[in-house]
Amino acid sequence: MSVETEVSDQGRFAGLRASLSEEFAVQTARLKELTEISADTGDPGEAHNRAALTAATRHSLEQITGALRRIAEGSYGRCAGCEDAIPAERLEVLPHARFCVPCQQKQNG
Template identity: 65%
Template sequence: MTTHLHPDERQRLDMLRTALTHDFEVHTARLTQLTADTGDPGEAHTRSALIAATRQSLDQVTDALRRIAEGRYGVCERCAAPIPAERLEVLPHARFCVPCQQKHAG
């Protein structure tokens, strides 16, 4: 699918891939920092929550990068309809269109 893209679409995906790769690197560095033992037991609960959130972000970024590589990026995983560009701008790791996301979360 990505081999037949319009040059503007290919450029947009390349820019998105670069941004997601940067996000991946930032989250990986943060996870490394968070998992370093500071020895302060009072921070353990907060650190655990931050680690879980960072891991979730890493998973979302990784999945988005995989969908780009496989040519499936921007297509709803439930109904196979295109996900609007506006939604992807706000939520680049979106897996579902809005109606399907509402059904998935509801």
């Protein structure tokens, strides 16, 4: 890896880290709000929706945390399956992606 590539990657990762950290803060606030809602309206649909939103928010936080950890470890952008580079286009859409598309399809069965 050339010095220019390394410096470019560091700049890109700094922006990505900042973006992921902001999203982490937003999702953390959302989770706090969801878990502090204690008014039981007696509507099972509302309780189900709140539980689903809470689970989705926790999952999002896990994905963000994993991406931040991979950035810190230097493994961000490498497929956890085949260890090839994950295309930048995929990472732009899913910055928390752990797998390239073929390996993700294998994971999904």
